[in-house]
Amino acid sequence: MDKNILKRVIVDNQSEVPKYKVISRDFTFEEFGNYVFVGIRRAGKSYLLYQRMQQLLAKGKQWDEMLYINFEDERLTGMVAEDLNLLLEVHLEMYGKKPILFLDEIQNIPGWEKFARRMADTKHRVYITGSNASMLSQDIQTTLGGRYIPIDVYPYDFKEFLRANNISVTAHQLLSTEGKAEVLRKFNDYFYFGGFPEGADFLVKRDYLTSVYQKIYMGDIAARHTIENTFALRILFKKLAESTKQPLSFNRIANIVSSTGAKIGTQTVINYLEYAKDAWLINPIQNIAGKLVEKETAPKYYFTDNGILNLFLLDANTFLLENMIAMNLLRKYGRNDSVYFYNKGIEVDFYIPDTYTAIQACYNPDNNVGTYDREVKALLKISEVLECRKLQIITRDTEERMLEINDKVIEVVPVWKWLLNM
Numbered sequence: 393m394d395k396n397i398l399k400r401v402i403v404d405n406q407s408e409v410p411k412y413k414v415i416s417r418d419f420t421f422e423e424f425g426n427y428v429f430v431g432i433r434r435a436g437k438s439y440l441l442y443q444r445m446q447q448l449l450a451k452g453k454q455w456d457e458m459l460y461i462n463f464e465d466e467r468l469t470g471m472v473a474e475d476l477n478l479l480l481e482v483h484l485e486m487y488g489k490k491p492i493l494f495l496d497e498i499q500n501i502p503g504w505e506k507f508a509r510r511m512a513d514t515k516h517r518v519y520i521t522g523s524n525a526s527m528l529s530q531d532i533q534t535t536l537g538g539r540y541i542p543i544d545v546y547p548y549d550f551k552e553f554l555r556a557n558n559i560s561v562t563a564h565q566l567l568s569t570e571g572k573a574e575v576l577r578k579f580n581d582y583f584y585f586g587g588f589p590e591g592a593d594f595l596v597k598r599d600y601l602t603s604v605y606q607k608i609y610m611g612d613i614a615a616r617h618t619i620e621n622t623f624a625l626r627i628l629f630k631k632l633a634e635s636t637k638q639p640l641s642f643n644r645i646a647n648i649v650s651s652t653g654a655k656i657g658t659q660t661v662i663n664y665l666e667y668a669k670d671a672w673l674i675n676p677i678q679n680i681a682g683k684l685v686e687k688e689t690a691p692k693y694y695f696t697d698n699g700i701l702n703l704f705l706l707d708a709n710t711f712l713l714e715n716m717i718a719m720n721l722l723r724k725y726g727r728n729d730s731v732y733f734y735n736k737g738i739e740v741d742f743y744i745p746d747t748y749t750a751i752q753a754c755y756n757p758d759n760n761v762g763t764y765d766r767e768v769k770a771l772l773k774i775s776e777v778l779e780c781r782k783l784q785i786i787t788r789d790t791e792e793r794m795l796e797i798n799d800k801v802i803e804v805v806p807v808w809k810w811l812l813n814m
Contacts, residue, residue, distance in 0.1 A: 393475040397467055398482045405462070406455045412442045415556045415589070419443070419543065426512050428520040428536065431545035432672035432696045433612060434604050436589040437521040438462075440545060441494050444519060448492070456487035460494040463501055473503030492517040499523050505535045512539035523612075546723050547697045548587030550811040554578055556592050561812060576789070579808040583712055586699025601699040608700075612671035619664070624654035628664055632674060632693045633704035636711045639679060639735065641690040665693075672696050675722055680732035680743055680778075692733055694718040709788065713807060714741060714753040717786055720811060721751075734778070738770045748781040750774050755788050757804070768795065771802055786810050 419440060421427060429437040445460060461479060463471070483491050493511060498504045499522040511518050520540065554561055557578055565571035585597040594600045609629065614622050627649050632640070646661045656664075668674045676691035694715050695701035701715050702708050721731045725746060734740040734750070742751040750771055757764035764785075771783045783802045792809060795802040805813075 393468075393471050393478055395478060395482050395485075398478060399486065401461065401465055401467055402459065402479075402482065402486070405460045409442055409445050409460055410449065412439070412446075414439055414443045414446055415548075415552060416443060417548075417552055422541075424517065426516075426518045426540045427543050428522075428540045429543050429545050430672075432547070433523070433608050434588050434590060435545045435547050435672075437545045438496050439589065440543070441496055441519055441521060445494060453492075456489050457491055458494065459483050459491035460496070462496040463499075464497045468500075471501055473501055473507060476501060476504065476507040490516065492519075494519045496521050497523060508536060509539055512536075544723075544727065546587075546719070547699075548582075548589060548592070549720065549723060550579065550582055550587075550808065553582050553587050553592065556589065576808065583698060583716065583807075584702055584708075586697035586702070588697060588699060591699065597699065598703070601703055605700050605703060608671055608673050613664075613667045613673070616671075617663075617667050619667075621654060621656065624649050624652075624656045624660075625664055627652050627654055628656075628661065629668070629673070630704050633695065633701055633711070636694060636701065637692070637714050637741075639690045639692050639733075643689075673700070675719070675727055677718060677722075677731055677733055677742075679735045680745070681734050681736035692718075694722075710753075710755045713755050713786070713788055716807060716811075717742065717751065717753050734774055736777075738773045740770050740774045743774070743778065748779045749784065750778070750780045750782070751784045751786060754785050757785065757787055757790055768797065768802060772797060772800055775800055784810075 417436070417440065421444060429440055431437060441460070445458060448458065459479060461468075480491075483489075493516055495508075495518065498508070498520055508518065508520060518540070548556060551561070554575065559574060559578060561575060566575065585591060585601065588601070588604060591597050591600050609625070610622070613619065614625060619625055628645060631645060631648050642658050642661050642665075646656055646658045649656055649661070665674070665676075669676065674693045674695060676693055678687040678691045682690070696719060698712050698716055698719075702712060705711055718731070721742060721744060725731055725744060730744070730746065732743045732745070734743050740750050741753050743749070744751075752767040752771055754760070754764055754767045757767075767785055771780075771785070774780060775783060783800060785802060785804045786807050787804065789806045789808070790804060792803075792805045795804065
């Protein structure tokens, strides 16, 4: 690799990074931490690098202390792992300083892992992103072995989505008819088409979402794992979407998919689901009341973004509400062993042990009194079985109110307001 090419790439990037319009996202970083950004494709991992670099520049850091490389730059074609150290050599020749490294799409360099480990071991500060097709969260844990802090990157939450649409939410704005209407219009968009950062700018969002899903389905899952039976894989994801609100066992999924003529066994289903979880397409939530085997083999599955889930469904409203609640809980509390559902005699959609909170999703309680009464009774019942300091019913847009029943308080709140309060 020619050092002069590397110098031109480095200098060009220094002029380009400050020009990016970055919607500030709510991430904080330790000063001496090394980070690797993981998450679903197109969630904005590269823009987090830009955000971090712009933050450091605003604090007085100069480019002689930072080195940013995007390994998708065509000028770097042919670069191999042995060339990575040239980046340090070139930067030292130019500035004579040890830089903070920002390495974007590093999976394009086979064998990059050893370089990343060495940088951490030699006390360099490093920020890394990579495509899910070659660098999944499970791989990172194995490869980088505790040297890097993984940061889960999701599509925009609702506050970030409003910020991206130049809407700043204040209590005063929500009190005005016009201000509240503007927030609700944007929420309707967010509810049906999700929060992928690039998607916010597309007029025909469904086409964009279809493109993102196809890249995940065919690239991050089928191609990466050399799956030839893509028909079975497609049927599996469709069934998961249609069953978002219900637990599904491995055996049941295998039987359903096989009934379409795409014969697959239970072990194949387990493999496919693990691949989809690694690619951040789906997120399982377990039954806190289930025995170990049931916990592992019959979870509920939620899609990382409402926009992708909505591709599969016709009458989607109740599915999208529960999916949105699930993903925002996982975003806040973590993907692993932090958010559960309860199913043992009664059904409660979500239980969060960290905050002793039980939540029911109820799309429109005013139009479905029977369902609403059932949700209330289930919340009262779970509070007798598990410690519950907060009981909530989250609706699509029912006005906020409090119910007091048998010395228990149940908060009823519309999902858009719940998302803003989180």
